[in-house]
Amino acid sequence: MNRKTLFAALGLAVALIFSASSARADCSTSCVTYYSGWQLCSTCCRTCFNPVTGQITYSSCDTRCVDLAQ
């Protein structure tokens, strides 16, 4: 690999890392239902995710549970 190619590759790597970490987060509200112990819960969250990585980066949730034994 010559120096020019090396610098180009390094530049691309830095740009990609920057793009992945700084991609404009996509925010919306969603709910998920799940079991936790002996409870059935629904959590509705304001979530933001990174559209490049697909990872949820932020969530602010309101969770309600019902006891299954009742």
Add this chain to the structure above:
Amino acid sequence: MIPSPKVTHLAMRLLTGTALVFFASLALASAAKVGPEYAKLHTIRVQPAPLKDALVTQFVAADRKGRTFVLRGDTMQVFRLRDDGNADLSATLKCANDSAFAYLAAMDPEGTRWLVSNSLMGPLFLCDSAEQQRPSGFIGMVSSVTYSRTGPLVAVIPGGSQGPDPENFAGTARVPRILALEDGRWKPVSTVPIPRVTNSSVAPIVQIKAQNDAFLCTGAKDSMWLASLNTYHLQQISSNTDKPTRDIAVGKNDVEWVKLTQREKTNIVTNLKDQGVSHPEAGIAQTYPRNVIRALVCEPHGTIYLLANTPDGLALDRFDPSQDLLERVLLEGVAASEGPMTVAFGTDELWIAGRTAAEGLWRISLNSLATAPWKRVQEMTIDGKAAP
């Protein structure tokens, strides 16, 4: 100035000591790792001019004739990939895009229509160069999109709903996992039990997504295959049974969580504040799941191919369902993207697209694939048992 004999002696001892430590380290390193167990497959990186340096998503796909296309996620332009590695504009999709770029996309076997999601939460659009449709009935979080021979399919995160009331689900035993488009409406074709949360240190919505995020493809006779993003599980799914028909696994069963660095957290907070999220510090993720599978494609004759992160680098794995055989080669020069990648079988080549257009594409001739020194993945289990 001439150094004293004492100083010279000390310097010599330091040099000798450093050299000894250096050579001992080299010897230890070579003893610990003889070399990669799997062979490396040569790849050719290409970056068509219309996609060069674009920090936006891209998606590669092939039609039933083996013609290969790449969708640019911001402009919704579809380019036909040429043998020389460049690309010609084939169509521009009439697809609404209220986000910066498409999140997920898949092309139909005819090569004319795309199923596109602009966000984790949908909505899902069917677009071609003339029109856009938005079928009803989609609820939840999108995990992956694909096409079978009969129409579009979407894998969703199970348990996703629109309602805040758990009472509404008290009598529900199962929730959708895969949806198909029937009569212009998304309907479940595979369901699973309501997910269970076990890790109290991760927000349930983050945990459920990480545990269930999966690629979807359809193989021979429209068999459905799901590959987890964050653990090595390849599952054949049937709409009739509770459990996967087959569960191929390698390595750990549980999602591995990686702590975010302070720098990563600061970047996220800054990004969220820029978008008007007030006090984001309290809600930002502290961890993220370690990615394992980076792409999935069902080859038309039935073999399933996966891109997998391994300690030796990005690997191309292939699973032959007729022999229950999982084999691997390492991909020389292909970097794993930080997001889901796409793979497509062209007439003569396998194409791999990085998550963003700036990462480029890689191609491998099908002849190279056929003659590559594939090696069996010994750690594979099927339905929890060691492979025969």
